[in-house]
Amino acid sequence: MPASFRIYNTLSREVETFEPQTEGKVGLYVCGMTVYDHCHVGHARAMVVFDAFVRYLRHRGWDVTFVRNFTDVDDKIISRAAEQGRDPAELAQSFIDAFHEDVAELGLQHPTHEPRVTTSIDQIVDMIQRLVDTGHAYPADGSVWFDVGSDDDYGKLSSRKVDDQFSNPDKGSGKRSPADFALWKGAKPGEPQWESPWGPGRPGWHIECSAMAEKCLGETIDIHGGGLDLVFPHHENEIAQSECSHGDAPYARYWMHNGLLKMGKSLGNVINLRDALKAFPAEAIRLYYLQNQYRSPLPWDDAALPDALSMLSRLYEAREKAEAMEGEEPAEVVAKQLGADAMKVLELGRGFQKRFYAAVDHDFNTAQGLGFLFEVVRALNRFSNHKKARKRGGPVVAPALEAFRLVRDAFGIMGMATTAFHDEVKAKRLGALGLERSDVEAKVEARSQARADKDWARADALRDELVEMGIEVLDLSDGVTWRVKLASAEEA
RNA sequence: GGUGGGGUAGCCAAGUGGUUAGGCAAUGGUUUGCAAAACCAUCAUACGCGAGUUCGAAUCUCGUCCCCACCUCCA
Structure with missing residues (x-):
C-alpha cells in the first residue's frame, strides 16, 4: 500500500492529495528535450526534480510509469542542421546520444519509456485525423490547424482568454484564427517529411506530446510534468488536443511544473550540463536543485555549485x-x-x-x-x-x-563511498583549476617533510604556494590530507 | 495590458495559526608549531508597508508598495 502524498496542481492552483486512477500506480509524463543542442543546467533542473520525484514515489511504494520524450524533429533542429550542413536526423541523434551520456553521469534513472516524435508518426497522424473528423481541426494548404474556437475549455490551465492573447492576426498562413496552432506542417523542400492524408509534412510541436502520452500511458495520465514556461502555450494546447480527441476523458489529472533557473542568454550564464559535470560532482549538482523547493525560481551564478x-x-x-x-x-x-x-x-x-x-x-x-x-x-x-x-x-x-x-x-x-566521493571532488576540482594531482601531492609531501624537520618557514612557504594554487592543506590528528578550495572556483 | 507567482536576518532559503528549519559568509572562542578543517558562541525576539480577525499570525482577511515569470522557441 503506497503512502499518500500531496502535490501542487497547476490546474487548480492548490496543493491536493494525490488520488491515483489505478490503486498503487502513477503514470507520469514529463516533457523532455528538443535535441538541437546540449542539455544545459536549466534543463537539468527539470530532469533532476522529476528523477528524484520518481525515485521518491517508488521508495514510498508507488508503481510509477515514467515517460519522458525526445522532440527529434522540429524547426530549430532543422535550422541548426542547415547552419552546420548536417542532416537533421543525424544532428538530433547526436544530441540524443550526448543527452544520454550527460544524464547518466548526472545519475538519472532511465524513464520507463522514452518515445521520440520520429517513431510516433502513426499515433500523431491518427490523433490529428480524429481531431479533423470531430471538427476540432481543419486542413489548409497542406497543413492542419487546431481550431481553438471549437474548444470551450481552452485556457483552463493557464487562465488565459483567447481574445486577450492574440490580437495580431497572422497573414497568409491559412489559419482561421490567430489562436489556432499547427498540428501538421506541410512539407517544405529539403526538410524531413512523412506521408499523411493531408500531404507530406511533419508534426507540429504540441501534438507530439499528446500522441506520445496517449501511446505510452493511455487517454488520461495521472501527472503531467514540465517546466513552468511550458504552461502556455504548450501544455494548454496539449490539453486541447487530447481532450477534444478523447471525448470526455481528461488529459492529465495533476499538472506539476518546476520553477526555472534564473539564467538565460541575456544574462550570459547558460552553462551546459556536461561542462558543469566536468568541474563538479553530479551529486553536488543534484543537491543544488533539491535544496530548493521545486516550484521556486532558482538563482544561478558562479557561487551556486561551489556552495552546493x-x-x-x-x-x-x-x-x-x-x-x-x-x-x-x-x-x-x-x-x-x-x-x-x-x-x-x-x-x-x-x-x-x-x-x-x-x-x-x-x-x-x-x-x-x-x-x-x-x-x-x-x-x-x-x-x-x-x-x-x-x-x-x-x-x-x-x-x-x-x-x-x-x-x-x-x-x-x-x-557514493566516502573515498570515491573525495576522489571525484579532487579529480574534478583539480581539472577545473588546471592542476596535476601528482604535482600537488609532491608539494604536500615536501611540506610534510619540512614539518617533520621542524623547518616551519619552509613548511609555511610550501603551504602558501599550495594555497595560491587553490589547494588547502589539512593537518589532522591522524595524518595530513588536502583538498581543493571551493572559494576559488571561478570557472563554473 | 492580460495571467500567474513572490517579497523571511549580511546572502541563499524552508515554513501545512501556537516548540531555535537549514546552508553560506563574517566576527570571537576551543584546537593547532602557526594555520586549515571540525565544534561552540554571536549576527537572530527576521518575516515589504498599513489595518483587521484571533487568547495567539511569517502563516488567515482587506488595502497598499515593490519584484519576477509567462503571454514568441524554451526545462
Missing part, C-alpha cells in the same frame, strides 16, 4: 565520522552514559524518517527534508567531538546512518 559542493562535503564528512564509530552496547545505555549530545543524535536519527516523509509528502518539499538531515549532521558533528564517541558511539549514530541511506534511496544523493 560545500554542503555535500559537510554531509559526506559527517557520515564518514559516523561510519568510523564502533561499539556493541545498546544505544540507550551508551547515549545515557555519554550525555546530552549523544542523546540528541540518537533522538534526531530515530525521528528523521517520520519528519522527512512528512516534509517530502507535502508538495515534494525536498528542501525541508534536507534541512532535517542537516540537523542530524550538526548533532552528529557535535557528538563526534566526545572522546568516547569513536569507540562506543556506533549504536548511537546507527539511526543517523539510516537517515543518510534514506536520502540516498529517495533523492539519489549520498550514494
Whole structure:
C-alpha cells in the first residue's frame, strides 16, 4: 500500500492529495528535450526534480510509469542542421546520444519509456485525423490547424482568454484564427517529411506530446510534468488536443511544473550540463536543485555549485565520522552514559524518517527534508567531538546512518563511498583549476617533510604556494590530507 | 495590458495559526608549531508597508508598495 502524498496542481492552483486512477500506480509524463543542442543546467533542473520525484514515489511504494520524450524533429533542429550542413536526423541523434551520456553521469534513472516524435508518426497522424473528423481541426494548404474556437475549455490551465492573447492576426498562413496552432506542417523542400492524408509534412510541436502520452500511458495520465514556461502555450494546447480527441476523458489529472533557473542568454550564464559535470560532482549538482523547493525560481551564478559542493562535503564528512564509530552496547545505555549530545543524535536519527516523509509528502518539499538531515549532521558533528564517541558511539549514530541511506534511496544523493566521493571532488576540482594531482601531492609531501624537520618557514612557504594554487592543506590528528578550495572556483 | 507567482536576518532559503528549519559568509572562542578543517558562541525576539480577525499570525482577511515569470522557441 503506497503512502499518500500531496502535490501542487497547476490546474487548480492548490496543493491536493494525490488520488491515483489505478490503486498503487502513477503514470507520469514529463516533457523532455528538443535535441538541437546540449542539455544545459536549466534543463537539468527539470530532469533532476522529476528523477528524484520518481525515485521518491517508488521508495514510498508507488508503481510509477515514467515517460519522458525526445522532440527529434522540429524547426530549430532543422535550422541548426542547415547552419552546420548536417542532416537533421543525424544532428538530433547526436544530441540524443550526448543527452544520454550527460544524464547518466548526472545519475538519472532511465524513464520507463522514452518515445521520440520520429517513431510516433502513426499515433500523431491518427490523433490529428480524429481531431479533423470531430471538427476540432481543419486542413489548409497542406497543413492542419487546431481550431481553438471549437474548444470551450481552452485556457483552463493557464487562465488565459483567447481574445486577450492574440490580437495580431497572422497573414497568409491559412489559419482561421490567430489562436489556432499547427498540428501538421506541410512539407517544405529539403526538410524531413512523412506521408499523411493531408500531404507530406511533419508534426507540429504540441501534438507530439499528446500522441506520445496517449501511446505510452493511455487517454488520461495521472501527472503531467514540465517546466513552468511550458504552461502556455504548450501544455494548454496539449490539453486541447487530447481532450477534444478523447471525448470526455481528461488529459492529465495533476499538472506539476518546476520553477526555472534564473539564467538565460541575456544574462550570459547558460552553462551546459556536461561542462558543469566536468568541474563538479553530479551529486553536488543534484543537491543544488533539491535544496530548493521545486516550484521556486532558482538563482544561478558562479557561487551556486561551489556552495552546493560545500554542503555535500559537510554531509559526506559527517557520515564518514559516523561510519568510523564502533561499539556493541545498546544505544540507550551508551547515549545515557555519554550525555546530552549523544542523546540528541540518537533522538534526531530515530525521528528523521517520520519528519522527512512528512516534509517530502507535502508538495515534494525536498528542501525541508534536507534541512532535517542537516540537523542530524550538526548533532552528529557535535557528538563526534566526545572522546568516547569513536569507540562506543556506533549504536548511537546507527539511526543517523539510516537517515543518510534514506536520502540516498529517495533523492539519489549520498550514494557514493566516502573515498570515491573525495576522489571525484579532487579529480574534478583539480581539472577545473588546471592542476596535476601528482604535482600537488609532491608539494604536500615536501611540506610534510619540512614539518617533520621542524623547518616551519619552509613548511609555511610550501603551504602558501599550495594555497595560491587553490589547494588547502589539512593537518589532522591522524595524518595530513588536502583538498581543493571551493572559494576559488571561478570557472563554473 | 492580460495571467500567474513572490517579497523571511549580511546572502541563499524552508515554513501545512501556537516548540531555535537549514546552508553560506563574517566576527570571537576551543584546537593547532602557526594555520586549515571540525565544534561552540554571536549576527537572530527576521518575516515589504498599513489595518483587521484571533487568547495567539511569517502563516488567515482587506488595502497598499515593490519584484519576477509567462503571454514568441524554451526545462
